[in-house]
Amino acid sequence: MPELPEVETVRAGLESLITGRTVLACSVLHPRPVRRHERGVDDFQATLVGRTFATPRRRGKFMWLPFVDGDALMAHLGMSGQFRVDSPAAPLLSNTRVLVDLDDGQQLRFVDQRMFGGVWVSPGGADLPEEVRHIALDPFDPHFDAVKVAHRIALKHSGIKRVLLDQTVVSGIGNIYADETLWRERLHYDTPAASLGIRKLAATLRTARSVMAEALTQGGTSFDALYVNVNGESGYFDRTLHAYGQEGRPCDRCGAPIRRDHFMNRSSFFCPRCQPRPRRQG
């Protein structure tokens, strides 16, 4: 369940379940999700043992589980990653990739169908892992400044959706929340970002924040069993979506059928009447 609200739902779930827990054992069932651990699978399994988790952190879609010794277990959910906390006796879900036994008798499990995600250890990464330094602040960060980011976006020669999805400009927004934000702001995905002006850009960033905050209260967006929280529960924000996945359904504002375009090698959902393509550049 991998945009900011889904990752934050998982992070918060892990916070209550693993903070203060010590690792007793680790078992990697598939090497691929550990590919970013530079010292290899065996080292990954061995190096976790005896470590104690501090409070899980997040920036954008990256999450890390700091250890009290200053290193961190990095995690990215990719398209289909999940963390589950279960009894070791509970049957394994298919696509379970990594098992971590904890000192309270529970087991932390990383499950990932497509394996675009992964887990690895970041030496010294407890505060701000090196792997996350190129990722911009997300709209939930206390230091996030919408006006400042708007000024940066205003210099870009690029379409607004492309910019919203650029994790080095603002992080945490993915395809669902980009489309929902643009629908609320009545913006076509290919509107030149620089043409919008600082006020509109800042408003768009604040809208992105509120859409994701709303989704967070619903536990995120789950379309299927691939996206669930650490207890296996689904989120319910899919009931609130106005654009994403709504192709052919009437726009909740004007009734025109929602359209789907291919854009950036994925889909863009939008209302052709509320969000018309701008007639000219600039």
Place this chain on the structure above:
DNA sequence: CTGTGGTCCTGTATGC
């Protein structure tokens, strides 16, 4: 710098 297209994977839905 901007944009495109491919790559990494598994699984489901749809169409012929």
Place this chain on the structure above:
DNA sequence: TGCATACAGGACCACA
């Protein structure tokens, strides 16, 4: 029924 194709909440890289 089988088989092929399209598509999926992401990140990264090579290349024009």
